[in-house]
Amino acid sequence: MFSLIFTRRFSMAHRLIADPAGKCAIPHGHNEQVIARLQPVAPQRLDGRANMVAPFEQAKARWHRFVDDRVDHAFQLGESDPMINWFRAHEPQRLGRLLVTPGDPTTEMLAACLMAKLNAFLAADGNDLRCVELTVEETPTNAVTLAGDPADVLPARAGAGWWRRADDSINDLDPVPVALSLAVARR
Ligand SMILES: Nc1nc2c(c(=O)[nH]1)N=C([C@H](O)[C@H](O)COP(=O)(O)OP(=O)(O)OP(=O)(O)O)CN2
Numbered sequence: 001m002f003s004l005i006f007t008r009r010f011s012m013a014h015r016l017i018a019d020p021a022g023k024c025a026i027p028h029g030h031n032e033q034v035i036a037r038l039q040p041v042a043p044q045r046l047d048g049r050a051n052m053v054a055p056f057e058q059a060k061a062r063w064h065r066f067v068d069d070r071v072d073h074a075f076q077l078g079e080s081d082p083m084i085n086w087f088r089a090h091e092p093q094r095l096g097r098l099l100v101t102p103g104d105p106t107t108e109m110l111a112a113c114l115m116a117k118l119n120a121f122l123a124a125d126g127n128d129l130r131c132v133e134l135t136v137e138e139t140p141t142n143a144v145t146l147a148g149d150p151a152d153v154l155p156a157r158a159g160a161g162w163w164r165r166a167d168d169s170i171n172d173l174d175p176v177p178v179a180l181s182l183a184v185a186r187r
Pocket residue numbers: 024028105106107108138139141142
C-alpha cells in the first residue's frame with residue numbers, strides 16, 4: 001500500500017519535572033521535526049489517469065496549518081506543572097500558547113498527542129487517509145516513532161483531551177475572560 005509522508009519543522013520549549021533533579025526540569029527548547037506517514041483506510045489502485053492517492057497539498061494542508069499556527073513556538077508543560085498557574089496569574093493572554101499534556105511533555109507524549117490530533121483532523125474532513133506512523137525528531141540525534149493507535153499508549157487516565165478534537169486547541173485550560181487578558185496585556 002502507498003504511504004504519503006509529510007515533514008514539518010517547528011520550534012518549541014518544554015520542561016520535564018517528573019525527575020526534579022534532571023537537567024530537563026529547566027525550561028529549554030528544541031527545533032523539532034514531525035514526520036507523518038498517511039495511508040488510505042482501504043487499499044486502492046491508481047486510477048490510470050490522475051494516479052494520486054490524494055493530492056499532497058490537500059492531504060497536508062490542515063495538518064501543516066495546525067503545526068505552523070499552534071505547535072510552532074508553543075510552550076509544552078505537564079498538566080500539573082506550577083508554571084501553568086504562573087501564566088494564569090501573570091500572563092493569562094498567553095495561556096492559549098501552552099501545549100499541555102497528561103504528565104511530562106516528553107517526545108513520546110508529543111508524538112502520541114500529535115498523531116491523535118492528525119487523525120481527528122483526517123476523520124473530521126471525511127478524508128480516506130489515516131496517520132499510521134508519526135515520528136518526532138527532538139534533536140538531530142534523538143527521535144521517537146509511534147505506529148498504531150495513540151489511544152493504546154497514552155496514560156489510561158488521559159481520557160478525551162484536546163488531542164482528540166478536530167480543532168486548533170492545544171490544551172484544555174479554562175478560557176481566560178477577555179477583559180482580564182486585556183487588562184494584564186496592558187500592564
Ligand atoms: N525518552 C525520553 N528521554 C528524554 C526526553 C524525551 O522526550 N524522551 N527528553 C529529554 C530532554 O528533552 C533533553 O533536552 C534531550 O536529552 P539529551 O539526549 O540529553 O539531549 P542532548 O542534546 O544534550 O544529547 P547529546 O546527544 O548528549 O548531545 C531527555 N530524555
